[in-house]
Amino acid sequence: MSARSKLPAQGPKPPFWRDPAKRALAFQLVLVAAVAAFLLTIIGNTQDNLAARGITTGFGFLTNTSGFGIVQSLIDYSSQSTYGRTFVVGLLNTLLVSGLGVLAATIIGFTVGIARLSPNWLIARLANGYIEIFRNIPLLLQIFFWYFAVLRAMPSARESLSLGEVIFLNVRGLYLPQPMFESGFGLIPLALAIAIVASIALLIWNKRRHEATGQRLPAGWIALALIVGLPLGVLVVTGVPVTWDIPELGGFNFRGGITVIPEFLALWLALSIYTASFIAEIVRSGIQAISHGQTEAAQALSLPQGLVLRLVVVPQALRVIIPPLTSQYLNLIKNSSLATAIGYPDLVSVFAGTTLNQTGQAIEVIAMTMAVYLTISLLVSMFMNWFNARVALVER
């Protein structure tokens, strides 16, 4: 091609419609114009429809006072806050349950997936049973099960199950003591940050030294000791500037401490357990995709079993595991919108539910909600694609 393009043009230039590059460009422009015209028609049409029906439009409602309460909020919220703030509260609640759900589903999924391959007959069958039960029951039913069936079995507030009189569990949720930080506590996160930075530096230095000299320190243990020990040391030196706010039974319910509402527990459990059953199968298939010759070759090099897994099997399995794992994470995040069925105040329940109804501005609210899920999903995909590219097998 390059040699040919250097040749002088022969004869008259062909007309532009015979030039494939220009023709393609023209088609692209026509397509873009058509899509733009379609979108403009829809937007214009919607505005005409709404105006004709006397329905208020626009995003001005976001600054109005909401006037309703929300049971769980990660930021300050009261019924005096704005509708805009209900959006943030709902979004954070969605992110909380999705984030913790992804974490728990990954841990359970990897554990069960590896257990499924265990040579121990009982463990393998148990893992298999778990997978077949939980991935074949609809998620909504599982949420209802954890919420209604398990909730009804819980004792009332006055008969709470307690663990050492500091942690309580009842039908209203799980009550944990809350640490109250006094002055001087700021040093501890600082110590933790220093320990983490030092550990990373140590690990990098250790790796380089290992490559250069073949010698190495047990850096992992040193790092762990640093991360645990340094903040603890500071804690002791500063005289433990923490008191615990222990929940106490008063009036209807426990006051003080941290309350984990049962809606959250039910949704989190259901999402984690359901998604974990899919992840377990993905992990199993990923490990089984590695040919046995790889393991044997590693064993022939007399690598210990742990290193065989860590250095040979897992890195190769990951590139099979990660793409379908991404889909499971995205499913979990989107499934968290089922929260509205049991009254967990997520984005759909709070914003696309109550706020939509109180303001009546369905199109704006639904559009914002869909945009949020789209954005979260795209960000997760981007991250997982980057991670996938990192672990992908580099073929030489």
Next chain:
Amino acid sequence: MSYKNNKLVMLTSVAALVLGATSTAQAATLDDVKQRGVVQCGVSDGLPGFSAPNDQGEWQGIDVDVCRAVAAAVFGDSEAVRYVPLNAVERFTALQSGEVDVLSRNTTWTTTRDTTLGLNFAGVTFYDGQGFLISSDLGISSVQELDGAAICIQAGTTTELNVADYFRAHEMQFDPIVFDTSEQTVGGFEAGRCDVLTSDTSQLAALRIQLSDPSGAMILPEVISKEPLGPVVRQGDDQWFNIVKWSLFAMLNAEELGISSENVDEMTNSENPNIARLLGQDGNYGEGMGLSADWAYNIISQVGNYAEIYDRNVGLNSPLEIERGVNALWTEGGLQYAPPVR
């Protein structure tokens, strides 16, 4: 799993608003209804006394009877209704997008709903107020003692706002536990997730009889808000607005004039000019709405007067046993008052 279907209704309603062709502001709902042959009526997803299917699967209730009255006025056939169950969140979008012609679903008349949603309230079928249902063994006798309580509420209702206002004004705390449907709200209350269930007092009476042990729950005496409930139509179609409004007024006027479904045939011979005008014996008052002269006769003979629909659905002849109270006619010390037919 009506939950998923509900979301579908919501999405299709929004899609209809986005994609639907621009309709003229003066859309003639009456013509559409006549062409279709049925009135599409938005009702609740199951609230005994107001709108709920009975054991034969037929919709019953005071809100359902408003739909039937409109159908009787338009078609002379009170059965020409298609009921669309809607939850609190979807109801306005369904009406705005034209999925229903009239929304008769224990809906409170408020400024925002009347002025910014493109809707009109066509009258009041039931004057209600917000109350609290509480388990009897808590030993509580007043709302003032509810500081710190967990309260079950249905999403997207005025109750959600009232309770927040009330507790803030009285400097009390509460945990709102918000559910999608009234069924789930009762489920949460029964499971002990909340101490109190709050809603309009009429609904509390209906929900209480649905509990597995109705005697274990009681309604607190305080009523903390005004909740005038009535049928809603789209703004911009005055003819249809008038039909719904006057269907309701016809039932109120019938009670006031002593006309019931039982004596309506004898009453057609009445000498009383008010009765003669209402029943279409003197002049044609249906003409201005595009209806026949016997529109009110059809309503009264097929559905009944206001006292009849009240008594059989929510009054003393029903399981709810709610006294007439403020819902009595103005002549009996209540608030129900209809303009005269003339």
